[in-house]
Amino acid sequence: MVKRKKTKIVATLGPATSTKAVLKAMLDEGVDVFRINFSHADYKDVEERIIMIRELNAEFGYNAAILGDLQGPKLRVGTMKGEVIVNEGDEIIFATGERFEGTKERVYMTYDKFPQDAKPGERILLDDGKLIFEVISTDLKSEVKARVIQGGPLRSKKGVNLPNTNISQPALTEKDIEDAIFAIKMEVDWMALSFVRHAEDLMQLEELISKHSAHKIPIIAKIEKPEAVENIDKIVAYCDGLMVARGDLGVEIPAEEVPLIQKQLVLRAKQARIPVIIATQMMETMISSLTPTRAEVNDVANSVMDGADAVMLSGETSVGQYPVQVIRQMSNIIKSVEDSALIKVPQMPPHIRTKRYITKSICYHAANMANEIDAKAISTLTNSGYTAFQISAWRPKSHILVFTSNKRILTQLNLLWGVKAFFYDKFVSTDETIEDVNAIACQKGYLKEGDMLVSLAAMPIQEKGMVNTLRITEITRCNFLE
Structure with missing residues (x-):
């Protein structure tokens, strides 16, 4: 049987991925989700x-998902007049209000409320932390005076991080609202919100989605602020997935703390039964080189071994020279490590007090039983996708085959670890349905004669209720659907 990877790959769209041929080649090499x-x-x-991706899905039987990633309140400096270099000990003014060209004495800041929010002693980091300033004073209206702690070239439109400042700007900016409404219109499968600090940030986006869409679009909280790490329990309760955005996170907190935080966040997501994506600089050198560094290979492998649902590429596929080759490399790394016995999953049975206790319990036991009897697949019929999230979080050794008549979730589920979804809309008797499902699994190469299969269903099937039945079958013959 062909070895199939279970960890998913998210690839960012950009100028390098503008043709159908490139997108098709990336899908062939193992892309599961495209990020905007x-x-x-x-x-x-x-x-x-989006039209191209959906055409490729329909034509070649892929279920590539589309993730709309909102910018969030990204703070920047304005344009500089010529080359500006600041040195340690220099003083500089960050000014808001009307835009102007910056010099080494005075620079424009896009964040209007900065003078009201800044306090003496707080740090200002620029250009991913390459430049460091300390606030000396603020006039509380339009100017903040700062001292250079670590100097260097001050370039136009570079990002600003304020790790100690309590920012009063909302997580959803006007641009984000406009982008989110467009993404809803395009029926994206997932939406990610940047610089999440509190659960309220997610509630605002959820409200916006329900106002403009008849369907639920699951939300991914991007964790890149120290406050988000502190508030993770509340954030997890209001999102459908996490993204460990290590770029800004490594600027806002000491870089050496990021590896352990990454592990904690993956663990927290698995306990909450939601997917988690590891992002930023995974295969950075492959933007311009055909060979990743050993450290990058290790980074991807370690993220997979931490138990991430997905690993993400940014510049590598959006502007890189080798968007197809980088996917091939990443797929190879994933396949070589993801079956390792070193990967551990927190195996705590579900709590009895939840209203979906029976479904959760069946999913938990299905994953354990599949491992015990060495089942090749767990199959489940679902209308909401809930069982797919539950089974995936237990990381069984078997493939997770999801059959649904709900076309919206076919692509949505493509982000989840180990999940392969199929469209199935014949809800007949249980025996007949399970035979159909087995035949599709055989046809697609997931099962062969002699394999064990764990099947989950909601009885009676026609009612499309909560899963309440677990059945084990040995495949005695591989029937193929007519």
């Missing part, structure tokens, strides 16, 4: 790509 980065997105381009 709304920090650099042109609506017309985005619409064209």
Whole structure:
């Protein structure tokens, strides 16, 4: 049987992925989710790509999902006049209000409320932490005076991080609201919110989605602020997935703390039964080189061994020279490590007090039983996708085959570890349904004669209720559907 990877790959769209041929080659090599980065997105381009991806899905039987990633309150400095270099000990003014060209004495800041929020002694980090300033004073209206702690070239439009400042700006900016409404119109499968600090940030986005969409679009909280790490329990209760965005996180907190935080966040997501994506600089050198560094290979492998649902590529596929080859490399790394016995999953049975206790319990036991009897697959019929989330979180050794008549979740579930979804809309007797499902699994190469299969269903099937039945079958013959 062909070895299939279970950890998913998220690839960012950009100029390097603008043709159908490249997108098709990336899908062939193992992309599962395409990310739209709304920090650099042109609506017309985005619409064209989405149409191409959906055509490829329909034509070649892929279920590639589309993730709309909102920029969030990204703070930046303005444009500089010529080359500006600041040195340690220099003083500089960050000014808001009307835009102007910056010099080494005075620079424009896009964040209007900065003078009201800044306090003496707080740090200002620029250009991913390459430049460091300390606030000396603020006039509380339009100017903040700062001293250079670590100098260097001060470049136009570089990002600003304020690790100690309590920012009063909302997580959903006007640009985000506009982008989110466009993403809803394009029926994206997932939406990610940047710089989440509190559960309330997610509630605002959820409200916006329910106002403009008849369907639920699951939300991924991007963890890149120290406050988010502190508030993780509340955040997890209000999101459908996490993204460990290590770029800004490594600027806002000491970089050496990021590896353990990454592990904690993966663990927290698995306990909450929600998917988690590891992002930023995974295969960075492959933007311009055909060979990743050993450290990058290790990074991807370790993220997989931590138990991440997905690993993400940014510049490597959006602007890189080798968008197809980087996917091939990543797929190879994933396949070589993901069956390792070193990968541990927190195996705590579900709590009795939840209203979905029976479904949760069946999913938990299905995953354990599949491991015990060495089942090749767990199959489940679902209308909401709930059982897919539950089974995936237990990380069984078997494949997770999901059959659904709900076309919306076919692509949505493509982000989840180990899950392969199929469209199935014949809800007949249980025996007949399970025979059909087995035949599809055989046809697609997931099962062969002599294999064990764990099947989950909601009885009676026609009612499409909660899963309440677990059945084990040995495949005595591989029937193929007519």
